[in-house]
Each structure stands twice: as structure tokens, then as C-alpha cells.
Amino acid sequence: MSAIALTRIHSRTRELAPGFVVSLIVAAAASFLSEHYGAPVMLFALLLGMALNFLAGDGACKAGIEFTARTVLRIGVALLGMRITLEQIAALGWKPVALVVIVVAVTIGVSVIAAKALGFQRLFGMLTGGATAICGASAALALAAALPNHPQKERATLFTVIGVSALSTLAMIVYPMIANWLSLSPQVAGVFLGATIHDVAQVVGAGYSMSTETGDTATVIKLMRVAMLLPVIVCAAMITRMQGADPAGKRPPLLPWFAVGFLILACINSTGWIAPVVQGSVNELSRWCLVVSISALGMKTQLKELAAVGIKPILLMVGETVFLVVLVLLLLRWGM
Numbered sequence: 311m312s313a314i315a316l317t318r319i320h321s322r323t324r325e326l327a328p329g330f331v332v333s334l335i336v337a338a339a340a341s342f343l344s345e346h347y348g349a350p351v352m353l354f355a356l357l358l359g360m361a362l363n364f365l366a367g368d369g370a371c372k373a374g375i376e377f378t379a380r381t382v383l384r385i386g387v388a389l390l391g392m393r394i395t396l397e398q399i400a401a402l403g404w405k406p407v408a409l410v411v412i413v414v415a416v417t418i419g420v421s422v423i424a425a426k427a428l429g430f431q432r433l434f435g436m437l438t439g440g441a442t443a444i445c446g447a448s449a450a451l452a453l454a455a456a457l458p459n460h461p462q463k464e465r466a467t468l469f470t471v472i473g474v475s476a477l478s479t480l481a482m483i484v485y486p487m488i489a490n491w492l493s494l495s496p497q498v499a500g501v502f503l504g505a506t507i508h509d510v511a512q513v514v515g516a517g518y519s520m521s522t523e524t525g526d527t528a529t530v531i532k533l534m535r536v537a538m539l540l541p542v543i544v545c546a547a548m549i550t551r552m553q554g555a556d557p558a559g560k561r562p563p564l565l566p567w568f569a570v571g572f573l574i575l576a577c578i579n580s581t582g583w584i585a586p587v588v589q590g591s592v593n594e595l596s597r598w599c600l601v602v603s604i605s606a607l608g609m610k611t612q613l614k615e616l617a618a619v620g621i622k623p624i625l626l627m628v629g630e631t632v633f634l635v636v637l638v639l640l641l642l643r644w645g646m
Contacts, residue, residue: 329374329606330382332365336605337598350519353483355601359608360479366609378606383511384568386599390514390529391575392584392592399530399576406501409641410534413505416637417443418542421630428622433457434466435626436546441474442630445536446509450474452539456546473627474508479611481631482512486520488635496520498642500527505638508631510536510568515604529572536569 336358343358344351365371421439422432437457441450447470454467485507489499500517503524507513510532517528575592578584 326374326377329365329371329376330378330602331374332362332371333359333375333378333382333602333606333609336362336608337602340601340605350515351601352515352519352604355604356479356482356515356608359605360611361608363609363611366606371609375606375609378603379511379610382599383603383607386596386603387510387514387529387533388568388571388575389592389596389599391572392579392589392596394526394530394572394576394579396576396580402497402501402527402530405645406505406531407534409501409505409638410531410538412641413634413637414443414535414538414542417630417634420633421626424626424629428626430622430626433549436549437466438470438473438623438627439630440539440542440546441470442477442508442627442634443535444539444542445532446474446478446512447471448509448536449539449542452543453546456543457549469623470627473624475607475611477627477631478508478512479607481507482516485635486516489520489524492639496523497527500524501531502638502642504528504531505535506635507532511600511604511607514600518600533569533572 337355340351340354340358343354366375418436418439421442422435425435425438426432437450437453440453441447443449450467450470454470485503486499489502494502499520500523503516503520504513504527507516507528513528513532514525518525579589
């Protein structure tokens with residue numbers, strides 16, 4: 311390895327270290343509190359992180375917190391594949407797949423109509439609807455890259471990312487309460503959480519705060535929703551070409567690498583060749599990655615920023631979120 315490459319690695323490590331170390335300390339504190347008071351570690355990590363959100367502003371910790379909330383999270387989710395087998399996915403049957411397809415298509419369609427009714431462009435409805443229906447901020451950024459350029463696109467994308475992150479954080483706390491209130495079984499609760507919460511991190515946090523079975527089911531359902539990003543982005547790209555637009559800049563991959571990693575590890579785990587000690591070590595590493603990334607995500611949550619964008623976009627996103635919950639509960643009741 312050349313001296314230049316080593317210098318770059320050293321420089322990058324020094325840049326990321328403060329934010330990562332702070333996230334690690336918050337995660338360790340959350341684990342300590344969880345062990346002593348019996349509350350979910352993910353919830354402690356989120357709340358402690360939110361109490362330190364001033365660290366995510368411009369400063370020494372910002373880059374490391376961004377890295378932890380994004381990359382470490384995705385590593386943790388990919389490693390979750392080591393606790394899932396293809397038999398478990400097959401055991402869910404065809405109904406969850408049908409539920410996910412219906413939920414994504416209907417939510418985006420209703421969002422486009424609602425956006426037009428509120429005086430926004432239909433594409434803004436597709437952006438917010440896609441973020442709500444598929445995978446939160448990741449879907450918003452991926453769709454924004456595929457949709458036609460527009461003077462307000464950056465602002466719309468920023469609002470969508472902030473809004474969907476805030477709503478997803480709230481959902482992580484509230485939706486398990488709804489599942490308990492409705493006395494949903496662990497598997498049905500997993501389907502509910504995986505089909506309704508926007509971001510992968512909060513799905514994982516909410517699911518495993520209830521039980522391991524709920525967390526496993528929620529993760530599989532959520533990654534089914536993530537896989538829907540591919541056809542939705544293809545539709546967005548077709549709209550862009552129909553309008554004669556040629557968006558510049560690097561586009562994100564059609565299917566996020568962490569979803570691919572999750573599937574590969576699930577396939578490997580399904581062979582039965584993995585030693586229990588290796589499986590246990592990978593699962594523990596995954597758990598720590600997720601707790602650390604939830605801590606960083608809490609630090610990044612800035613609820614006050616939503617107040618600056620006006621009431622109509624907020625109403626649109628809240629309406630989409632409530633619609634998604636009602637739709638999933640109705641489909642579950644009808645036996646989906």
C-alpha cells in the first residue's frame with residue numbers, strides 16, 4: 311500500500327473517530343441502562359442520542375456521527391442476515407409479499423393524488439410517498455436522483471429526508487405500543503412494524519425491542535419493502551425520460567448493498583455450515599452496530615427544523631404515515 315493511501319486512511323480515521331467514539335459511548339451507556347432497568351436498549355440509545363443532538367452540528371463529531379448513522383447501520387443490517395434463513399422467509403408465505411406490493415403501490419398512488427390536491431407537483435407526492443412506503447430517507451435520496459431536475463427539488467428532498475426521519479423516530483416508539491394494545495402475535499407484530507415504519511434502523515429498533523421473533527420478521531418484511539425500490543426507481547426513471555430530462559450526478563444503486571449483503575448472508579446461513587460460535591459472534595457484532603448507529607441517528611434528529619417548512623408538507627407526510635398504518639392494519643385483518 312502506498313504512502314499516499316496510508317495518509318488518506320489515517321486522515322479519514324482521524325476525521326471519523328470523534329463522532330464514532332461518542333456514538334459508541336452512548337451505546338455503552340444505553341446497554342448499561344437497559345441491563346439495569348429492563349427497558350429496550352434501542353430506545354435508550356435513541357433518547358440518549360437525541361439529548362446530545364447538538365454534537366451533530368458543525369464540529370469535530372459531525373463526520374463520524376454521519377458515518378455511524380449511515381454506514382455502520384447498513385453493516386449492522388447486512389449482518390442480520392446471519393440470523394435469518396431462507397426457510398424462515400419461505401415460512402412467511404406469499405401473503406406478506408402481496409401485502410408489501412399492495413402497500414407500496416397504493417401508498418405512492420394516494421400520495422401523488424394528495425400532493426396534487428394540496429397544490430404541490432405530483433412528483434413531490436411521488437417523492438414523499440416513496441419515502442413513506444419504501445425505506446425512508448434512503449428512498450427519498452434514490453428517488454430524487456431518478457426524478458427530473460426542478461428548482462425546488464433540493465428543498466423538497468431535504469424536507470422529505472427530515473420529515474420521514476422524524477416520523478420514523480416517533481413510529482419506533484409508538485408503533486410497538488399499538489402492536490401491544492392490539493394484542494398482535496409476535497409474527498403479526500413483526501409484519502405490522504416491518505410494513506409501516508419508514509427507515510430500516512427504526513424497524514430494527516422497534517422489532518427487537520419487542521422480541522427476537524418480532525425483530526426477525528420485521529426485518530425480513532422491511533427488506534421486502536426495500537427491494538420495491540428497484541421497480542419504483544425504474545418508474546421514476548421512465549417519467550424522467552418521458553419529460554426529456556437528463557439528471558446529472560451520480561445515482562445511487564438500484565438495490566442498496568446492505569439488502570444484497572443481508573440476502574447473501576441469509577443464503578450462507580441457510581446451508582447449516584456456519585458454526586454456532588461464528589453465528590453468535592456475528593449476531594453480537596450486528597447488535598452492537600445497530601445500537602451504535604441508533605445512538606448516532608438520535609444525535610442527527612432535529613425535530614425543530616420541521617417548523618421552518620410550513621404546515622402543508624407536514625400534513626401531507628403525516629397523512630401518508632397514518633394512511634400507511636390504517637392500510638396495513640386493514641390488510642392484516644383481512645388475512646393478508
